[in-house]
Amino acid sequence: MPNYILNVNGxxxxxxxxxxxxxxWVLRDELNLLGTKFGCGIAQCGACTVHxxxxxxxxxxxxxxxxxxxxxxxxxxxxIDGEHPVQEAWKEIDVPQxxxxxxxxxxxxxxxxxxxxxxxxxxxxAAMQGNICRCASYNRIEKAVLVASKKMS
Amino acid sequence: xxxxxxxxxxxxxxLKTSIxxxxxxxxxxxxxxxxxxxxxxxxxxxxxxFNDFNAFIKISDKGYVTIFSPNPEIGQGVKxxxxxxxxxxxxxxxxxxxxxxxxxxxxxxxxxxxGGSQSIRFGWDALRQTGATARQMLxxxxxxxxxxxxxxxxxxxxxxxxxxxxTLGYGDVVKEAAVxxxxxxxxxxxxxxxxxxxxEIVNVDIDKIITGxxxxxxxxxxxxxxxxxxxxxxxxxxxxxxxxxxxxxxVNGVIDVITIGDKVRKFAExxxxxxxxxxxxxxKVVVIAENTWAAIKGKKALSAIWENESQxxxxxxxxKALTAILEGKxxxxxxxxxxxxxxxxxxxxxxxxxxHSPFLxxxxxxxxxxxxxxxxxxxxxxxxxxxPEYAAKVVADxxxxxxxxxxxxxxRMGGGFGRxxxxxxxxxxxxxxxxxxxxxxxxxxxEDDMTTGIYKPAVKYRIKAALKGGKVTGYHLxxxxxxxxxxxxxxxxxxAGCIPNYKVETGNYKSNITTGAWRxxxxxxxxxxxxxxxxxxxxxxxxxxIQLRLDLLQNVKNTTDSRIExxxxxxxxxxxxxxxxxxxxxxxxxxxxxxxxxxxxxTHVAEIADIELKNGLPIIKKVIVAVDCGIVVNPTGAxxxxxxxxxxxxxxxxxxxxxxxxxxxxxxxxxxYRLIRMNDTPKVEVHFVENxxxxxxxxxxxxPPAGGAVANAINAALGKRMYRxxxxxQLNKTNILG
Numbered sequence: 001m002p003n004y005i006l007n008v009n010g011x012x013x014x015x016x017x018x019x020x021x022x023x024x025w026v027l028r029d030e031l032n033l034l035g036t037k038f039g040c041g042i043a044q045c046g047a048c049t050v051h052x053x054x055x056x057x058x059x060x061x062x063x064x065x066x067x068x069x070x071x072x073x074x075x076x077x078x079x080i081d082g083e084h085p086v087q088e089a090w091k092e093i094d095v096p097q098x099x100x101x102x103x104x105x106x107x108x109x110x111x112x113x114x115x116x117x118x119x120x121x122x123x124x125x126a127a128m129q130g131n132i133c134r135c136a137s138y139n140r141i142e143k144a145v146l147v148a149s150k151k152m153s
Numbered sequence: 154x155x156x157x158x159x160x161x162x163x164x165x166x167x168l169k170t171s172i173x174x175x176x177x178x179x180x181x182x183x184x185x186x187x188x189x190x191x192x193x194x195x196x197x198x199x200x201x202x203f204n205d206f207n208a209f210i211k212i213s214d215k216g217y218v219t220i221f222s223p224n225p226e227i228g229q230g231v232k233x234x235x236x237x238x239x240x241x242x243x244x245x246x247x248x249x250x251x252x253x254x255x256x257x258x259x260x261x262x263x264x265x266x267x268g269g270s271q272s273i274r275f276g277w278d279a280l281r282q283t284g285a286t287a288r289q290m291l292x293x294x295x296x297x298x299x300x301x302x303x304x305x306x307x308x309x310x311x312x313x314x315x316x317x318x319x320t321l322g323y324g325d326v327v328k329e330a331a332v333x334x335x336x337x338x339x340x341x342x343x344x345x346x347x348x349x350x351x352x353e354i355v356n357v358d359i360d361k362i363i364t365g366x367x368x369x370x371x372x373x374x375x376x377x378x379x380x381x382x383x384x385x386x387x388x389x390x391x392x393x394x395x396x397x398x399x400x401x402x403x404v405n406g407v408i409d410v411i412t413i414g415d416k417v418r419k420f421a422e423x424x425x426x427x428x429x430x431x432x433x434x435x436x437k438v439v440v441i442a443e444n445t446w447a448a449i450k451g452k453k454a455l456s457a458i459w460e461n462e463s464q465x466x467x468x469x470x471x472x473k474a475l476t477a478i479l480e481g482k483x484x485x486x487x488x489x490x491x492x493x494x495x496x497x498x499x500x501x502x503x504x505x506x507x508x509h510s511p512f513l514x515x516x517x518x519x520x521x522x523x524x525x526x527x528x529x530x531x532x533x534x535x536x537x538x539x540x541p542e543y544a545a546k547v548v549a550d551x552x553x554x555x556x557x558x559x560x561x562x563x564x565r566m567g568g569g570f571g572r573x574x575x576x577x578x579x580x581x582x583x584x585x586x587x588x589x590x591x592x593x594x595x596x597x598x599x600e601d602d603m604t605t606g607i608y609k610p611a612v613k614y615r616i617k618a619a620l621k622g623g624k625v626t627g628y629h630l631x632x633x634x635x636x637x638x639x640x641x642x643x644x645x646x647x648x649a650g651c652i653p654n655y656k657v658e659t660g661n662y663k664s665n666i667t668t669g670a671w672r673x674x675x676x677x678x679x680x681x682x683x684x685x686x687x688x689x690x691x692x693x694x695x696x697x698x699i700q701l702r703l704d705l706l707q708n709v710k711n712t713t714d715s716r717i718e719x720x721x722x723x724x725x726x727x728x729x730x731x732x733x734x735x736x737x738x739x740x741x742x743x744x745x746x747x748x749x750x751x752x753x754x755x756t757h758v759a760e761i762a763d764i765e766l767k768n769g770l771p772i773i774k775k776v777i778v779a780v781d782c783g784i785v786v787n788p789t790g791a792x793x794x795x796x797x798x799x800x801x802x803x804x805x806x807x808x809x810x811x812x813x814x815x816x817x818x819x820x821x822x823x824x825x826y827r828l829i830r831m832n833d834t835p836k837v838e839v840h841f842v843e844n845x846x847x848x849x850x851x852x853x854x855x856x857p858p859a860g861g862a863v864a865n866a867i868n869a870a871l872g873k874r875m876y877r878x879x880x881x882x883q884l885n886k887t888n889i890l891g
Contacts, residue, residue: 001405017446018405028445030444035366039519039520045518045823082363090363094356096228096363097797098226098227098517098567098569100567103363129832134518134828135518135568135797138830138831139834140793142831
């Protein structure tokens, strides 16, 4: 199997994987970074969202072979101990129910708030549209993104 | 699923204690069942084996409390709310409490089951009693230390105080308390003195969830573990004829390709099946691989030939079969009051409507998965299942193993919605591990989950009402369902007891498509049908839609019929609260309202949806909800459940469709199957009816009325009645809420 050097959460890591292996499975199976979740495998649910050079991206669609020049950030690298303003807002609003999709939601929201520091309600709803929460904690996700935007500005 | 079984909690001999080797006191107890007389307490935390007890409380010599919560967590919040009940009566500071997930006890526990919104209702007395007993033991120990009467002491927030104002922390007396006799009949707090129950307590797993810690079954790993991906027949009604694994075996990382199915067939023939077992008897092809990607890729590379063993059914077949049931004579009467036929004969007017709902998959965000390690000596099972007790028992039967040698650990579950009541993936994982003699994790894909599911049954309701003298005098409901019908108690929900001539009948079509419980089983769609129908009756009678419900409820308030499940008074109070909060009938111009109320899972709920029109299309802006679930244990968790339940109900009523063509599901993933997303969501505003009744469930009851409230609001806005889910199809537009 080919070897690749990836930049994950600020560290250079070597992995051995088939070239078509999605980043999602490299993270979960090879690097033991289990916060990035498998939901649909076709970029429709957002559970596997990570940052590629700061942009929210679906890791189930990114082949390991094309990632040698990018910075990958996962939920484990978003903050040292959950103190990112988005994570703090999630806690303040008590967002999760089952909790499975929430790391993906947090990764989408944290990338979005860097781009849009004072988002309108419509902009938040559009930005979060790609992340499914089957428990439908959407009201709280929306509120938490707003709270986080205030913390970040 | 038994939803109305009686509590059998024994107050005698329900709790034992020990001194921990590392310091502190350990309290073992069994929720809802008594301990065995010879049950032995462990003396160190590492040896907690949950064989004699299904729940433990540890109080350290520093006064810190750890509660091992015994109930599965699927997102309904019981991992937080159940320990709150213990902590309340134990009277400790919540910030000193840690909660850990309990492990399965295969012999002793009775309700380590998540389903039917019953966890809190069953735990209410038992858990408080446990906390109060432990507290009394600590107080008694302090009394011995001070040589005073225990009745003169006070305990609060983990501190015991005597008459002189001297204090002892719980940690200071644990050693002594652990060896005292367990007191009988301790007094529980008056609800007005609660300090933890009723407080907003954030989810105990919040830090782990937001930092992505491995909590879920799919995150579980063990040394030497391989991954299994299972290929099942593409159509219901098919079985495996042959397969070719040559290409699959070429995939890097694929270890082997095997077939399973023998054990399940043997089990099915033994007649030992129970309601959680929904397994097809076909052989399945299993790819064993070093990692998940190789397993998924290997499965795609398989080529298999399937043969038909029964009819391959399509949605058109189901439509015809259900319609035939509605029009046939071969129905089961579930309840009959008065003279229904006569009421229709002498009626001024008869209204009859038919409502349709498709199959629905559960679509838990975490796909089905389970870890199994079967060795000659024991079986280790780990993962997300709502019925761990059944799962362990079936595995014991399948593999002819002693139940005592099966150890099942529950993980947090990425959603349940009824799907994880059925343990098919546990049995498959066990059969695979037994075959390959290795630890294995079975991993399903989204396509596996959606196309080989255990679906909400497709259902049709025909409801007929007799109107006479401005009143509803007769009511006849027929349910035609595929696979399974509504269970016995629902004919005793509203409007039973409100209408003198009343009849409910059911008929069933046996399909080879597997069906089962889906969040708020049966009522999820019945409520939409019925509450839409009553809205139409109110229009016909020219009565306010809420007033019609209130008038009807007067008839059931003093009922002597013990079969009636709901309370006329509590429903009336709930309806009046939502009417007030939603400003019913007095909204600003351009806002159209729809009302629905429903009782299920012991909880009364009323909802009003506010809709506005944008370019002629309905936009659901807000849903105002009133809930009577008795005492609200954890308001933030409770509101979260209701908010989610309402949006889930709206999402499936509005958007989600499912159909079959020649036995094959026509939806396979989220590119075509539509779940509600943020842009589609209204704001949900939740109000609780304040009372001192024992708490009832919240995981499900918010869902059933939502579809009805939205359907009725759409009618108010557009003059168009919704008879068929999903509404989006009937509205014949896409992105109407965009």
